[in-house]
Amino acid sequence: MFEEAGDVFRSQLDKTSRPGAGASGWVLPQFETEFGATIRDVEMAYETHGVLSLSGDNVVWLCHALTGDAHVADGDGRPGWWGALIGSGKAIDTDRFFVVSANVLGGCSGTTGPASAAPGGEWAYGSTFPEVTIRDMVAAQKVLADHLGVRRILAVMGGSMGGMQALEWAVMYPELVGKAVVIAADPQFSAMGIAYNDVMRQAILTDSHYHGGDYLRYGEFPEQGLRVARMLGMISYRTATLFQERFGREVLDGEFQINRYLRYQGDKLVRRFDAQSYLALLRAMDTHDIGRDRDGLASAFARIRAELVWVGIDDDLLYSPATLRQAVEFATSCGVNARYEHIASVFGHDAFLIEFEQLRHILQVILQMP
Amino acid sequence: MFEEAGDVFRSQLDKTSRPGAGASGWVLPQFETEFGATIRDVEMAYETHGVLSLSGDNVVWLCHALTGDAHVADGDGRPGWWGALIGSGKAIDTDRFFVVSANVLGGCSGTTGPASAAPGGEWAYGSTFPEVTIRDMVAAQKVLADHLGVRRILAVMGGSMGGMQALEWAVMYPELVGKAVVIAADPQFSAMGIAYNDVMRQAILTDSHYHGGDYLRYGEFPEQGLRVARMLGMISYRTATLFQERFGREVLDGEFQINRYLRYQGDKLVRRFDAQSYLALLRAMDTHDIGRDRDGLASAFARIRAELVWVGIDDDLLYSPATLRQAVEFATSCGVNARYEHIASVFGHDAFLIEFEQLRHILQVILQMP
Numbered sequence: 238m239f240e241e242a243g244d245v246f247r248s249q250l251d252k253t254s255r256p257g258a259g260a261s262g263w264v265l266p267q268f269e270t271e272f273g274a275t276i277r278d279v280e281m282a283y284e285t286h287g288v289l290s291l292s293g294d295n296v297v298w299l300c301h302a303l304t305g306d307a308h309v310a311d312g313d314g315r316p317g318w319w320g321a322l323i324g325s326g327k328a329i330d331t332d333r334f335f336v337v338s339a340n341v342l343g344g345c346s347g348t349t350g351p352a353s354a355a356p357g358g359e360w361a362y363g364s365t366f367p368e369v370t371i372r373d374m375v376a377a378q379k380v381l382a383d384h385l386g387v388r389r390i391l392a393v394m395g396g397s398m399g400g401m402q403a404l405e406w407a408v409m410y411p412e413l414v415g416k417a418v419v420i421a422a423d424p425q426f427s428a429m430g431i432a433y434n435d436v437m438r439q440a441i442l443t444d445s446h447y448h449g450g451d452y453l454r455y456g457e458f459p460e461q462g463l464r465v466a467r468m469l470g471m472i473s474y475r476t477a478t479l480f481q482e483r484f485g486r487e488v489l490d491g492e493f494q495i496n497r498y499l500r501y502q503g504d505k506l507v508r509r510f511d512a513q514s515y516l517a518l519l520r521a522m523d524t525h526d527i528g529r530d531r532d533g534l535a536s537a538f539a540r541i542r543a544e545l546v547w548v549g550i551d552d553d554l555l556y557s558p559a560t561l562r563q564a565v566e567f568a569t570s571c572g573v574n575a576r577y578e579h580i581a582s583v584f585g586h587d588a589f590l591i592e593f594e595q596l597r598h599i600l601q602v603i604l605q606m607p
Numbered sequence: 608m609f610e611e612a613g614d615v616f617r618s619q620l621d622k623t624s625r626p627g628a629g630a631s632g633w634v635l636p637q638f639e640t641e642f643g644a645t646i647r648d649v650e651m652a653y654e655t656h657g658v659l660s661l662s663g664d665n666v667v668w669l670c671h672a673l674t675g676d677a678h679v680a681d682g683d684g685r686p687g688w689w690g691a692l693i694g695s696g697k698a699i700d701t702d703r704f705f706v707v708s709a710n711v712l713g714g715c716s717g718t719t720g721p722a723s724a725a726p727g728g729e730w731a732y733g734s735t736f737p738e739v740t741i742r743d744m745v746a747a748q749k750v751l752a753d754h755l756g757v758r759r760i761l762a763v764m765g766g767s768m769g770g771m772q773a774l775e776w777a778v779m780y781p782e783l784v785g786k787a788v789v790i791a792a793d794p795q796f797s798a799m800g801i802a803y804n805d806v807m808r809q810a811i812l813t814d815s816h817y818h819g820g821d822y823l824r825y826g827e828f829p830e831q832g833l834r835v836a837r838m839l840g841m842i843s844y845r846t847a848t849l850f851q852e853r854f855g856r857e858v859l860d861g862e863f864q865i866n867r868y869l870r871y872q873g874d875k876l877v878r879r880f881d882a883q884s885y886l887a888l889l890r891a892m893d894t895h896d897i898g899r900d901r902d903g904l905a906s907a908f909a910r911i912r913a914e915l916v917w918v919g920i921d922d923d924l925l926y927s928p929a930t931l932r933q934a935v936e937f938a939t940s941c942g943v944n945a946r947y948e949h950i951a952s953v954f955g956h957d958a959f960l961i962e963f964e965q966l967r968h969i970l971q972v973i974l975q976m977p
Binding site for chain 2: 426435485
């Protein structure tokens with residue numbers, strides 16, 4: 238399964254590595270992580286849509302969530318995760334904007350991560366892949382941006398783990414970022430978020446096929462552990478109201494429909510996602526705290542020059558609207574031009590991948606020419 | 608570990624099996640489950656406090672939650688789960704009331720369950736223990752009540768799975784029950800509740816020591832699986848606000864304090880609870896629906912003669928105050944004398960084991976002489 242993914246990626250590498258529409262790959266010869274490790278030959282899978290302006294300033298940079306990837310717009314026979322919003326004449330109009338999305342460092346959809354072959358060896362990194370942070374993801378994307386000739390990012394956007402990246406973009410590269418749209422994400426990951434992540438982590442570690450993270454060497458995969466982790470993820474991304482309306486207590490073939498649905502979602506993820514990569518990304522979310530090693534939240538916010546739009550969603554279990562409104566207030570008190578937008582939805586956290594009509598309204602205002 | 612528990616239980620059996628204060632045991636020669644299985648020699652561990660009146664009508668019957676037991680009042684060197692509320696002069700005044708609490712059928716704290724020795728064999732039931740329901744738990748308690756000489760239950764009470772039992776008591780034995788206090792429980796278990804249960808279940812099944820439920824025969828125990836299940840349980844019983852206030856992003860020895868806390872709670876449960884019993888009780892919660900095989904909720908509610916007090920808790924993830932208020936409205940529309948009481952708490956679901964001052968006020972009103 239991961240050999241296959243590697244093949245797909247290598248075939249992507251054969252394509253042009255110059256800016257252009259569609260899926261591409263690029264290799265950073267070397268990347269230094271925030272915590273001091275060196276990763277060599279970092280492959281980066283990314284997609285671009287539209288044309289970069291001569292001044293390199295019409296860029297909309299999109300950051301994906303935990304189990305997302307670079308495939309943000311529809312194409313290649315499958316929908317993109319924001320396909321409804323990206324294209325000619327759409328909210329993120331590819332006739333005007335150069336849209337970029339890259340698979341994150343530590344991921345498993347084309348960019349180097351734990352399932353990638355370690356240099357000089359026949360094995361995948363597995364447990365030897367160094368710890369990466371949200372800042373590392375953004376720093377790697379910044380190198381890609383330079384490579385693509387990006388001089389200014391009109392707007393960086395993302396939801397959940399993508400929102401964490403969007404916010405870090407604004408803190409790390411204040412001169413580069415015009416607007417940052419942070420959807421369903423917080424300035425520092427919460428205790429409850431850390432807790433859910435740990436239960437997902439422990440579920441994977443419980444699987445005897447995990448082999449300390451080096452399962453690929455054994456030709457095994459902690460399927461059941463990753464499936465359970467995904468089931469829990471799905472629960473935290475949706476709402477009790479939604480599940481009650483959609484499934485209630487309905488039973489099919491002796492099994493509750495809600496459980497069949499969750500297991501189906503778990504199965505789907507197991508077929509396309511690496512368990513060790515999942516763990517690496519959970520860890521990156523855990524360490525997300527824009528104030529870390531920057532004298533705290535206030536001084537991190539004070540660095541931001543971008544206009545900040547924070548988007549909250551009804552009944553989001555881990556990123557409640559109340560918490561995000563507080564973040565906006567705090568950012569404002571630190572001198573940031575920040576405001577709050579709200580998505581009303583029964584879907585909860587996942588609404589940022591579903592409520593396109595409301596997102597369209599929010600994005601259209603943000604992307605109006607200044 | 609379970610041999611020890613069995614020994615303790617057998618020593619309890621040596622005590623008097625007549626009504627009296629303290630921990631006791633009793634054996635039902637035979638019990639027919641709702642789904643048609645027969646369980647022989649059902650041991651029941653229970654506690655009583657206070658003295659049964661001559662007319663047998665001063666009874667307060669307490670039902671415990673998923674990982675609770677019959678030890679409801681302080682004593683024997685350890686606190687009871689409602690110790691603060693039970694005793695001479697307390698809210699449930701043992702000078703006036705005869706207080707009874709029994710470990711549930713399918714449990715593992717003295718009453719027969721999957722970890723108990725199956726009759727005629729040297730092994731525990733394990734996977735062969737028949738499916739039990741909330742109604743089975745209540746029916747077994749009713750036999751115990753008859754044995755004890757109980758003629759009328761002044762009030763039956765419980766939280767969470769205990770609340771489900773309290774409600775079933777009122778439906779199954781309308782002539783017997785005067786008042787039912789249903790705390791943080793619903794008339795039919797919700798889709799989201801079923802979902803959380805399934806993730807906990809799958810975490811246990813993931814553990815290779817589980818052996819299809821017959822781990823005791825292998826001298827093994829799915830410790831890690833049960834630990835993960837408990838961690839998830841704890842998350843769903845508390846609130847994001849509480850965890851943020853108490854733990855935030857604090858780290859000790861390289862580990863987030865919230866995770867250390869959850870794993871500690873997991874370890875504690877693993878030392879005292881049987882995994883297969885845990886699964887049996889999850890399943891009983893899943894099938895909880897007072898309307899099942901009774902022509903629906905309305906006709907089940909219509910059977911109730913008891914005064915119904917439904918208690919909701921702020922930020923209870925699985926039993927929201929809004930849902931419980933709806934249940935009260937619906938019960939009222941079915942002719943039940945029902946009302947809603949509220950516990951304000953940052954603790955969430957677990958507040959029914961913590962907010963004793965508010966519980967005291969609620970119970971004092973309920974237990975005033977008619």
